[in-house]
Amino acid sequence: MKTLNTKNNRWTGGICSIKELKKQIRLTPKEEKEMEEVVKIHPMLISNYYLSLINKKDRHDPIRKMIVPSGKELITAGSYDTSGEHRNTKMPGLQHKYRQTAFILATNRCAAYCRFCFRKRLVGLSDKEVIRRFDKAVSYIKKHKEINNVLISGGDPFVLPTKVLKTFLEKLLPIKHLDFIRFGTRTPVTFPQRIINDQSLLKLLKKYSVRGRHIYVVTHFNHPKEITKYSQKAIDLLQNANVQIHNQAVLLKGVNDNPDTLAKLINKLIKIDVLPYYVFQCRPVKRVKNHFQVPLYRGFKIFKEAKSKIKGHIICKRLKYIMSHRTGKIEIIGILKDRIYFKYHHAKNSKDTSRLFSQKLNKTAGWLDELE
Numbered sequence: 552m553k554t555l556n557t558k559n560n561r562w563t564g565g566i567c568s569i570k571e572l573k574k575q576i577r578l579t580p581k582e583e584k585e586m587e588e589v590v591k592i593h594p595m596l597i598s599n600y601y602l603s604l605i606n607k608k609d610r611h612d613p614i615r616k617m618i619v620p621s622g623k624e625l626i627t628a629g630s631y632d633t634s635g636e637h638r639n640t641k642m643p644g645l646q647h648k649y650r651q652t653a654f655i656l657a658t659n660r661c662a663a664y665c666r667f668c669f670r671k672r673l674v675g676l677s678d679k680e681v682i683r684r685f686d687k688a689v690s691y692i693k694k695h696k697e698i699n700n701v702l703i704s705g706g707d708p709f710v711l712p713t714k715v716l717k718t719f720l721e722k723l724l725p726i727k728h729l730d731f732i733r734f735g736t737r738t739p740v741t742f743p744q745r746i747i748n749d750q751s752l753l754k755l756l757k758k759y760s761v762r763g764r765h766i767y768v769v770t771h772f773n774h775p776k777e778i779t780k781y782s783q784k785a786i787d788l789l790q791n792a793n794v795q796i797h798n799q800a801v802l803l804k805g806v807n808d809n810p811d812t813l814a815k816l817i818n819k820l821i822k823i824d825v826l827p828y829y830v831f832q833c834r835p836v837k838r839v840k841n842h843f844q845v846p847l848y849r850g851f852k853i854f855k856e857a858k859s860k861i862k863g864h865i866i867c868k869r870l871k872y873i874m875s876h877r878t879g880k881i882e883i884i885g886i887l888k889d890r891i892y893f894k895y896h897h898a899k900n901s902k903d904t905s906r907l908f909s910q911k912l913n914k915t916a917g918w919l920d921e922l923e
């Protein structure tokens with residue numbers, strides 16, 4: 552099992568070469584050759600736990616698709632910065648796109664590298680976008696009183712040593728105008744042992760997550776198979792530490808792009824008290840778009856049908872199908888005749904806030920920019 556070396560902040564163990572992967576999963580010579588090409592561009596990392604979730608007899612296993620490199624990543628359609636992150640960067644590791652939210656890019660590492668990642672440009676690669684001077688970011692947040700929340704993400708901040716997370720919290724929590732802090736982490740899904748085996752992390756979260764000023768974990772389950780007794784245990788422990796847990800899923804071709812799978816995921820999340828609040832349209836990321844993106848038209852049909860199958864009706868009302876566009880978070884609200892309708896849920900430019908608009912429907916378009 553992987554362990555974290557807190558001295559050099561590196562994970563040890565896990566599968567990170569095609570040679571090791573071949574011992575676990577049967578690969579054709581063509582697949583092997585293509586994968587070798589792919590991992591030269593985007594590294595592979597599969598935690599032993601996540602690897603164990605793959606049905607090795609099923610070439611179309613959804614976990615396999617999410618984590619095992621594919622020759623389809625050699626298709627370069629798309630871009631590496633679909634949400635305008637560079638333009639919103641105020642200093643390395645600090646983005647300020649929405650008025651009330653500061654975003655800290657805490658690391659370029661994760662417990663496992665998802666092949667659909669929208670920050671593919673940096674995970675397991677360059678750390679030049681990662682926060683260097685946390686104190687400088689804190690000063691920026693202090694000066695910008697309109698900021699009421701901070702999202703710490705990456706990469707995956709929970710791969711950082713607990714003492715680093717403690718420093719983050721101790722520097723941010725005294726800022727009076729902050730109402731809440733969120734950690735974006737996929738460790739409950741790909742490496743729940745990170746949470747299960749670290750009492751100090753749980754104590755830290757419990758100490759600082761208090762009524763009226765909770766710490767939130769935004770996690771990322773995409774498929775019902777990812778909800779196991781281990782992930783559930785990690786979620787239980789976080790909940791016992793007073794942490795509020797929300798889930799953002801991404802609609803992914805060949806993974807969860809059918810109403811039954813999506814509804815099953817949502818229903819299972821509700822059962823373990825994880826609030827599913829966004830289903831994201833897969834971004835047109837370079838080396839991801841072709842492999843994973845579902846057209847908006849089909850995505851909306853899947854989402855709508857899945858919603859009709861969800862049992863927890865109150866939660867169901869909050870669930871939104873969202874496109875995280877460079878101009879804001881845009882909800883896909885409906886299709887009528889030859890038009891597709893949208894609403895800004897969050898807008899970069901305040902004049903767009905809550906704005907409704909429609910575009911001519913194009914059944915193959917996967918992103919707003921592809922519509923007329």
Ligand code: SF4
Nearest residue numbers: 661664665668706737
């Ligand atoms: S854990 Fe998150 S940041 Fe890391 S590769 Fe997966 S989706 Fe990307």
